[in-house]
Amino acid sequence: MELSVNIVILCLLIVFSAIFSGMETALMAVSRVKINSLVEQKKKGALALQRIKNKTHKLIITILIGNNLINISAAALATVTFSQLFGSNGVGMATGIMTFMILVFGEIAPKTFASQNAVKVSLKVARPLEILMKILSPLVWFFEKITGFVTKLSGGKKKEEISEEDLKSFLSMGRKEGVLDKDEAEMMHNILEFKDTKVVDVMTYEDEIEMIDGNKTIQDVLEFIVKSPFSRYPIYLNERDNVIGIVDVDDVLRALHEKKTRRKIKTIAKDVLFVPESKEVDELLSELDKRNEKIALVVNEYGDVIGFVSIEDILEEIVGDVFDKSRRRSAYLTKINERLFRTKAKIPLEELNKILETNLESETSNTLGGFIQEKLGKIPNKGDKIKYKKFIFEVEKASRKGIEFVKIIKG
Known part of the structure; x- marks a missing residue:
């Protein structure tokens, strides 16, 4: 009778x-993101x-x-x-048999099961635990104090700070477990970068x-500004590297309303922020915010203007491809109205096809400029047009290097 009870x-x-071993594995496997x-x-x-x-x-x-x-109780009883x-x-036999039993049935089997069913196991054992x-x-308090003392003596830290790599791992985990969708995870990853x-x-x-010569009158550039998709224009004197300021479309409209279009456009130019190309974007964003400005010109080590950056560019770096292609702003194409578009000639045909919902194809090129040149059979000039299905493609700007800008009219 006693033997039966012992068994x-x-x-x-x-x-x-087995339950305790499984609990440990399951609870350590479930992330805080999943628990939330x-x-x-x-x-x-x-x-x-x-x-x-x-x-x-x-x-x-x-x-x-x-x-x-x-485990100690089981070993002692055995x-x-x-x-x-x-x-x-019996002592040797008990040691061998119990080592095998605990290893297989008390450790390996339950931990394998728990790792494969971590969420289910964790929810079941949480309240009893x-x-x-x-x-x-x-x-627990007693052992916590002892381990804390030993950790302190060994020079360890009670709590490590979460590193950037840890956060990236959490994001990846959240994405895989369905807690974060692809767009949310991408945006948060962009913020870390x-x-x-x-x-x-x-x-x-x-x-x-698109820059404007500051010596031109407002009247001279009105037509150019109306046709252009941009809202801000750097103003230069004599050469493009000599930028003196920036003009907003609102300033031009105000001058038009006040009938001051004979003034030189440089007279309404505002000061612009110049920043080195090595400046970090987060610092620039803070600086633009303090100055209440939306754009800065980027210069190289010699002081030459090599580009510009706007708040929109910076925010796009964070947002990334959050919106699908039918909704997000193209880096090449600007929609003027439902029937009129203006685009850079180097827009990939694949991207343009998705935006216009068409199927432009070229045997020799993967850009719109190459497509137009192939259809024309010559080096295009400004004003050249081709009709393809329900679209008219008109060369708006060209140089010796090729087409630069194209106007697209939807029929």
Whole structure:
């Protein structure tokens, strides 16, 4: 009778050893991001899981105390039982058998199962484990003080700061577990990368900037500004590197309203911020905000203007591809109205096809400029047009190098 009781108790102890081992694996595998998601979904046991996970040190100590007490008890009971049955040989037999039983059924099997079912196991055990943590709190407190003292003596830190790499890992985990969608994860990743981004990485290059000669009158440039998709224009004197300021479309409209269009446009130019290409984007954003400005010109080490950067460029660096292609602003194309578009000739045909919902194809080029040149069969000049399906493509600006800007009219 006593032997039967001992065997039943041994089996129960191995079961409890398995439970504690599985709990440890499952609880360590479930991320805080996932737990927060479970709480939001109001899953049973999620709040208890969140509470115990917030006390990770106490949680680990509780599990280790429970598991070790059970394993020691099982080993002691097995030794006594086998000694009664087999005498002095029973000790060795008990050690071998219990090592195998605890290793296979108390460690490997439950930990494998728990790692594959971490969320389910964690939700089931959270509430009972929270109660056990309260029951064992005096012991937990005692061991917590000892481990804290030992850690301090060994020069360890109680709590390490979360590094940037940790945050990136959390984002990746949140994405895989469905807590964050692709766009949210990408935006947060961009924010982490933001502090290392230089102005030169986000600026619009000088050859893509529409500049205005400051000696021209407002009347002279009115037609140009009306046709152009931009809202701000750097003003230069004599040569493009000699930028003296910037003009906003609102300033031009104000001059038009006040009938001052015969004035030279340089007279309404505002001061502009010049920044080195090596300046970090987060510093520039702060500086633009303090000065209440929306744009800065970028210069190289020799003081030559090599590009400009706007608040929109900076924010786009953070937002990235959050919006789908049908909604986000193209880096090449500007929509004037429902039927009229203006685009750089180097826009990829693939991107243009998605925006216009068409299927332009070229055997020799992957850009709109190459497509137009192929259809014309010559080097295009300003004003040249081609009709393709329901679209008219008109060369708006060209140079010896090729087409620069194209006007697209939807029929």
